[in-house]
Amino acid sequence: MAAIETEGLTRIFGRRRVVDAVSMCVPDRAVYGFLGRNGAGKTTTMKMLIGLLRPTSGGARVCGVDVVRDRIGAARTIGALLEAHGFYVHLTGRENLDLTRRMLGLPATEIDRVLEVVDMLRDGGRRVSDYSLGMRQRLGIARAMLGAPPVLMLDEPTNGLDPDGIADMRRFLRALPERAGATVLLSSHLLGEIEQTASHVGIIHEGRLVLEGELARLKAELAPEIGLRVDDADRARAVLRGRDLTLVEDAEGLVARLRPGDDHDIVSAALNRDLIEAGVSVFAIAPRARSLEGIYRAASAIASHRQETV
Numbered sequence: 590m591a592a593i594e595t596e597g598l599t600r601i602f603g604r605r606r607v608v609d610a611v612s613m614c615v616p617d618r619a620v621y622g623f624l625g626r627n628g629a630g631k632t633t634t635m636k637m638l639i640g641l642l643r644p645t646s647g648g649a650r651v652c653g654v655d656v657v658r659d660r661i662g663a664a665r666t667i668g669a670l671l672e673a674h675g676f677y678v679h680l681t682g683r684e685n686l687d688l689t690r691r692m693l694g695l696p697a698t699e700i701d702r703v704l705e706v707v708d709m710l711r712d713g714g715r716r717v718s719d720y721s722l723g724m725r726q727r728l729g730i731a732r733a734m735l736g737a738p739p740v741l742m743l744d745e746p747t748n749g750l751d752p753d754g755i756a757d758m759r760r761f762l763r764a765l766p767e768r769a770g771a772t773v774l775l776s777s778h779l780l781g782e783i784e785q786t787a788s789h790v791g792i793i794h795e796g797r798l799v800l801e802g803e804l805a806r807l808k809a810e811l812a813p814e815i816g817l818r819v820d821d822a823d824r825a826r827a828v829l830r831g832r833d834l835t836l837v838e839d840a841e842g843l844v845a846r847l848r849p850g851d852d853h854d855i856v857s858a859a860l861n862r863d864l865i866e867a868g869v870s871v872f873a874i875a876p877r878a879r880s881l882e883g884i885y886r887a888a889s890a891i892a893s894h895r896q897e898t899v
């Protein structure tokens with residue numbers, strides 16, 4: 590069973606479809622990167638999943654529980670870290686966790702358990718006002734884990750962290766499904782972030798889910814690219830016109846986009862030969878790493894095009 594499944598999930602504010610017929614599937618024990626620009630509809634989707642907002646239409650199940658029919662039951666399966674922490678900074682981390690623990694009626698042993706998962710057993714006795722932002726984030730995740738909910742929902746968990754804090758958080762998040770025995774839904778507007786942490790990705794663009802799948806598979810399906818640095822880009826373009834590829838130019842030089850399934854070694858050798866025979870000097874020619882950036886650009890471009898033509 591999928592940890593989260595939505596079907597045609599829609600939320601309209603005024604006349605705007607902020608979340609528009611989203612059908613997503615988050616597999617059990619995945620780190621699912623929910624990716625989209627600011628305002629794309631991530632938070633609104635997550636609020637519907639935890640029962641803070643009612644869908645206008647469509648529905649969702651979290652661990653098999655219907656969020657419309659059983660809002661409280663569904664919310665119980667999710668531990669959430671939303672943007673505002675709401676910690677009492679004059680209290681210790683442990684005391685803050687204890688407030689929530691009592692509210693949920695959980696045994697005292699829960700505190701040590703969650704502090705251990707976030708590697709903060711030693712810091713639990715310090716006041717939250719002395720914590721770094723990264724520690725506060727981890728304390729927030731610890732709080733979300735109280736009662737061991739099978740799904741953790743984290744809204745932009747690296748927001749505001751410094752580069753070291755971000756690297757730590759990424760390592761921590763990658764290991765989280767195993768450490769906490771949970772599925773992790775992680776929202777972000779940063780591609781690099783998702784690329785380095787998630788096993789699965791869903792891209793939301795203007796309220797619509799434009800792409801979803803296992804990250805490794807999506808990358809493998811992406812058309813291979815070859816980067817080229819030459820002395821005369823115009824001439825190189827002329828030489829390579831007529832070949833079955835798309836040529837674009839970016840800050841690093843020319844990029845030849847091949848068809849999915851093309852072997853870039855074979856194509857690189859052929860391009861190199863053609864260019865040299867035509868008198869173009871080739872300074873560098875090499876396959877480019879396939880990145881989520883490429884998937885994201887392609888998916889957003891297709892979605893925008895679709896909207897324009899509707």
Ligand SMILES: Nc1ncnc2c1ncn2[C@@H]1O[C@H](COP(=O)(O)OP(=O)(O)OP(=O)(O)O)[C@@H](O)[C@H]1O
Binds near residue numbers: 626629630633634778
């Ligand atoms: N209660 C509301 N009433 C009207 N509009 C809303 C409401 N909540 C959100 N919106 C609008 O819906 C759009 C999507 O917001 P949402 O917070 O879901 O986006 P997001 O992808 O999470 O972006 P961010 O990363 O900025 O939080 C925004 O344009 C926002 O202004």
